[in-house]
Amino acid sequence: GENVEQHPSTLSVQEGDSAVIKCTYSDSASNYFPWYKQELGKGPQLIIDIRSNVGEKKDQRIAVTLNKTAKHFSLHITETQPEDSAVYFCAAKGPGGTSYGKLTFGQGTILTVHP
C-alpha cells in the first residue's frame, strides 16, 4: 500500500519568514495530494491540494509543488504569522478503483511561528 513520509517533524521560524514542509510518497499511481492544518483539539482543516496533472498551485501565502518523477510534494508558507502555528499533515490518495479515495497521511509537522 501507499506510504507517505513527512519532514521535518518540527519546524520553528520567526514571524515573516518562510516555512517549507516536504513529503514523499511510494505509490507512483497516487493522483491527489492534500495538505491539512490541525490546531489543538480540532479536526484537520483542508488548506490546499494538488492533483497529479498539475505541478504547482498557489493560494495567497501558501503554495504546493509536486514532482511526480521524484514522488515528492512540498508545502510552502510565506510571510508566516503566529496564527500559522499548528500541526500540518500531508496526504496522498491512490488511484480510483483500488483506494476508493482513502487518504494516507504523513506523520505531521509541528510548526511554531515566533512573534
Added chain:
Amino acid sequence: NAGVMQNPRHLVRRRGQEARLRCSPMKGHSHVYWYRQLPEEGLKFMVYLQKENIIDESGMPKERFSAEFPKEGPSILRIQQVVRGDSAAYFCASRITGSSYEQYFGPGTRLTVT
C-alpha cells in the same frame, strides 16, 4: 452551511464497555471516511462508507469494531468491549459524490478508556 458534525466530542468508557461514535456528513455529501489518530501520530484510515454500504474496511480491526451509514441518520462507528489501546481521537470526513476528491473533517471524538 454546516460542516461535518461529530458527537460526542469527548467520551469516557471503562474497559469492556461499548463506545458509539456518530458522524453527520456535510449536506449533500454521501461518502464518509473514518480515521483514527493516536497521540502524537498521524491519521490512519479505518473505513469508507456510502449510504447503506461499506465500500472499504481494510483499515478496520477485524474484531470489536464495526461501522454503518444507514439510509437515514448519521454514520456510526461502534467499538465493543473497549480496551485501553482504543483510546484515541476518531475523526470522520465526508466527500461529495462525483469527481471531487476533497475530504472535509469533523472536530473528532476523543475516546478515553479507563
